[in-house]
Amino acid sequence: MAEPVAPIMSLDRVGKVFANGVAALSNFTLDVSTGELVSLLGPSGCGKSTVLRLMAGLMAPTTGRVFWPGSRIQDHRHEIGFVFQEPTLMPWADVADNVWMPLRLRGVSRKKASERIEECLSLVGLEGFADAYPRELSGGMKMRVSLARALVLKPRLLLMDEPFGALDEITRFRLNDDLLRLKRDLGATIVFVTHSIFESVSLSDRVIVMSPRPGTVAAEIRIDATPERGIAFRTSQSYGDLCRDISQVLANVATGTET
Numbered sequence: 435m436a437e438p439v440a441p442i443m444s445l446d447r448v449g450k451v452f453a454n455g456v457a458a459l460s461n462f463t464l465d466v467s468t469g470e471l472v473s474l475l476g477p478s479g480c481g482k483s484t485v486l487r488l489m490a491g492l493m494a495p496t497t498g499r500v501f502w503p504g505s506r507i508q509d510h511r512h513e514i515g516f517v518f519q520e521p522t523l524m525p526w527a528d529v530a531d532n533v534w535m536p537l538r539l540r541g542v543s544r545k546k547a548s549e550r551i552e553e554c555l556s557l558v559g560l561e562g563f564a565d566a567y568p569r570e571l572s573g574g575m576k577m578r579v580s581l582a583r584a585l586v587l588k589p590r591l592l593l594m595d596e597p598f599g600a601l602d603e604i605t606r607f608r609l610n611d612d613l614l615r616l617k618r619d620l621g622a623t624i625v626f627v628t629h630s631i632f633e634s635v636s637l638s639d640r641v642i643v644m645s646p647r648p649g650t651v652a653a654e655i656r657i658d659a660t661p662e663r664g665i666a667f668r669t670s671q672s673y674g675d676l677c678r679d680i681s682q683v684l685a686n687v688a689t690g691t692e693t
């Protein structure tokens with residue numbers, strides 16, 4: 435039997451009520467293990483982004499605890515990379531300077547950072563684009579720059595909030611495959627928000643289906659597939675079955691049926 439992997443981060447019975455009275459999350463419990471990709475799937479407004487922002491330490495829970503088991507330090511923000519739906523690049527800076535930004539904020543000179551910048555651009559398949567400006571890049575390439583920027587500090591945890599939602603299907607599949615390769619090569623731990631059942635099954639070790647707001651964990655589906663995934667997995671019977679099952683779970687969650 436496989437050894438159980440220690441969680442890198444835990445949310446224990448987390449509730450979040452915003453100042454305006456909106457209850458976004460209730461009793462949300464989740465452990466994220468080192469090296470796994472967990473995706474959050476659920477109806478619009480169920481609190482998926484709120485979970486990521488709590489994990490990133492960008493805000494505090496109203497009730498419950500967000501913590502890194504086995505770690506004594508309180509502030510883990512420097513160990514987290516965040517990728518948003520919008521690439522949020524600085525339009526006046528070239529690709530290399532955009533990727534440099536998190537290192538620059540930590541006082542690392544451009545010269546010292548150059549090797550790491552090159553490394554990250556190569557990880558995301560953008561060798562040779564260091565001098566390009568965001569306006570010269572396609573949507574998929576901009577997202578690759580955003581991913582390189584999130585990787586530049588070697589984060590222990592990568593949080594991705596619907597990063598490929600605005601891209602066309604072909605680009606999206608390509609980026610899905612590249613993300614799987616990065617996960618394998620770097621052993622990255624990733625929490626991924628998506629609206630796409632297909633994408634969640636393609637990428638995840640576990641899919642967490644959330645209930646409507648206030649969001650909680652309504653169901654957890656383990657995706658057992660070889661690490662390579664790719665087209666062979668996406669055209670397999672088991673892939674189709676998993677997508678159908680998760681669709682059903684989502685439909686049940688939306689209507690309040692027990693799953």
Ligand SMILES: Nc1ncnc2c1ncn2[C@@H]1O[C@H](COP(=O)(O)OP(=O)(O)OP(=O)(O)O)[C@@H](O)[C@H]1O
Nearest residue numbers: 452453454456458477478479480481482483484485
């Ligand atoms: N800062 C805030 N102040 C008040 N309400 C907020 C705030 N941020 C989010 N909300 C509300 O909390 C709920 C959960 O929002 P959140 O963005 O986490 O959901 P989501 O599942 O990511 O949504 P979507 O799928 O539409 O992106 C929503 O009703 C949202 O309007």
